Amino acid sequence: MAETSVAPGLEGIAATCSSISEIDGQAGRLSYRGYPIDELVEHSSFEEVALLLLDGELPSAEALERFDRGLRSHRQVKYNVREIMKFMPVTGHPMDMLHCAVASLGMFYPQQELSDSERENVSHLDAMAMRIIARIPTIVAMWEQMRYGNDPLPPRADLNHAANFLYMLTGSEPDPLHARILDACLILHAEHTINASTFSVLVTASTLTNPYHVIAGAIGTLAGPLHGGANQKVIEMLESIGRVEKVASFLDERLARKEKIWGFGHRVYKTRDPRAVLLMGMMQRLAKAGNLRHSQLFDVALELERQASERLGPKGIHANVDFYSGILYHEMGIRSDLFTPIFAMARSAGWLAHWREQLADNRIFRPTQVYTGAGPRHYPRGPSRGQNP
Numbered sequence: 001m002a003e004t005s006v007a008p009g010l011e012g013i014a015a016t017c018s019s020i021s022e023i024d025g026q027a028g029r030l031s032y033r034g035y036p037i038d039e040l041v042e043h044s045s046f047e048e049v050a051l052l053l054l055d056g057e058l059p060s061a062e063a064l065e066r067f068d069r070g071l072r073s074h075r076q077v078k079y080n081v082r083e084i085m086k087f088m089p090v091t092g093h094p095m096d097m098l099h100c101a102v103a104s105l106g107m108f109y110p111q112q113e114l115s116d117s118e119r120e121n122v123s124h125l126d127a128m129a130m131r132i133i134a135r136i137p138t139i140v141a142m143w144e145q146m147r148y149g150n151d152p153l154p155p156r157a158d159l160n161h162a163a164n165f166l167y168m169l170t171g172s173e174p175d176p177l178h179a180r181i182l183d184a185c186l187i188l189h190a191e192h193t194i195n196a197s198t199f200s201v202l203v204t205a206s207t208l209t210n211p212y213h214v215i216a217g218a219i220g221t222l223a224g225p226l227h228g229g230a231n232q233k234v235i236e237m238l239e240s241i242g243r244v245e246k247v248a249s250f251l252d253e254r255l256a257r258k259e260k261i262w263g264f265g266h267r268v269y270k271t272r273d274p275r276a277v278l279l280m281g282m283m284q285r286l287a288k289a290g291n292l293r294h295s296q297l298f299d300v301a302l303e304l305e306r307q308a309s310e311r312l313g314p315k316g317i318h319a320n321v322d323f324y325s326g327i328l329y330h331e332m333g334i335r336s337d338l339f340t341p342i343f344a345m346a347r348s349a350g351w352l353a354h355w356r357e358q359l360a361d362n363r364i365f366r367p368t369q370v371y372t373g374a375g376p377r378h379y380p381r382g383p384s385r386g387q388n389p
């Protein structure tokens with residue numbers, strides 16, 4: 001019998017072909033549909049990038065206007081979803097809430113399976129994707145209001161995706177600079193080839209189940225601290241360090257215990273994650289404008305990155321996207337347990353692009369295993385076993 005080998009964590013194994021994004025992990029480069037992310041951050045918007053990811057090309061002005069209008073008109077969630085959320089414990093993590101709420105959407109738009117004709121109907125798939133991208137921010141912001149005993153705020157159709165989210169979250173029209181920074185963060189988090197949550201999208205999608213299951217599964221996968229959940233861990237770590245002078249001893253102790261530094265390391269990047277560079281630049285711009293409320297925390301982050309890179313850099317371990325994103329959200333007054341839900345808001349665009357790509361050339365995922373259990377044996381019989389009641 002041919003021997004089957006196992007690649008732990010599937011490192012280096014290509015699970016699919018994709019034309020959505022590309023990473024050069026040695027050079028620290030990332031592009032969506034061929035466009036470098038720094039250019040997209042500078043010149044585009046989350047709405048345009050979402051459509052680029054879904055359709056493959058930058059949209060015409062009319063197509064973007066149509067998509068944007070569609071997103072704005074799909075922001076409201078059904079009253080019954082809110083009723084379901086009322087029964088969720090306010091102490092629960094917002095990622096758990098989001099997982100349940102997104103899965104529940106499937107009950108209001110029944111679509112247990114996708115028929116052949118539906119899979120070929122691009123506008124049908126577009127409508128489902130738009131509904132999900134539009135509603136995730138509403139659900140997150142609703143939860144923030146509801147868990148503190150407030151009535152959720154209705155979305156504002158005159159604000160773009162990022163600004164409307166900040167408005168629903170806080171109840172006041174956001175500082176335009178904050179809205180622009182959030183828009184840039186959403187672009188940077190929108191897609192990243194076959195990471196763990198996107199792989200879960202492929203697996204779930206390949207069964208032809210509905211997209212709400214697909215996205216709920218991805219949300220659950222993103223929540224883990226080795227993946228999207230690391231952004232919350234980073235801010236908790238920085239707060240626990242507290243002062244620049246304590247960085248060295250923190251690193252000594254943590255590395256001696258062989259514990260990981262949150263927001264460091266990546267399976268693909270062996271240099272600084274290009275998104276970390278851009279996010280750090282945004283913090284520096286805020287600092288230069290004299291707009292930083294938490295400059296001490298930013299100083300701790302800069303010093304931690306400097307010292308950790310000195311020690312871990314030779315092993316190819318550098319800051320990743322989760323290292324600076326949380327400090328930016330913190331600066332905007334956003335609570336730390338919402339950082340990963342914001343990641344999910346952005347990544348929903350990439351997930352749905354992969355969902356559509358998978359459906360266009362689908363085969364169910366069904367890998368194999370190397371069995372390491374017991375050999376054939378018989379069920380023992382005796383006075384205390386093997387007696388069917």
Ligand SMILES: CC(=O)SCCNC(=O)CCNC(=O)[C@H](O)C(C)(C)COP(=O)(O)OP(=O)(O)OC[C@H]1O[C@@H](n2cnc3c(N)ncnc32)[C@H](O)[C@@H]1OP(=O)(O)O
Pocket residue numbers: 009195225226227228230259260261262263264265266267268312315317320321322
């Ligand atoms: C959006 C995202 O998902 S980005 C990643 C967010 N996650 C984090 O920031 C959590 C911290 N980082 C990590 O846990 C890892 O670097 C991961 C999960 C991102 C990548 O994991 P893998 O590619 O499987 O690398 P793995 O965990 O095997 O690490 C390889 C080596 O680097 C070390 N290493 C990896 N990351 C770190 C880190 N953050 N701090 C210290 N050491 C690290 C490991 O201890 C291991 O060392 P060893 O060879 O001496 O045993």
Ligand SMILES: O=C([O-])CC(=O)C(=O)O
Pocket residue numbers: 191192193194195196227267268320321
């Ligand atoms: O690519 C990965 O392994 C993790 C991820 O999603 C990201 O970095 O955005």
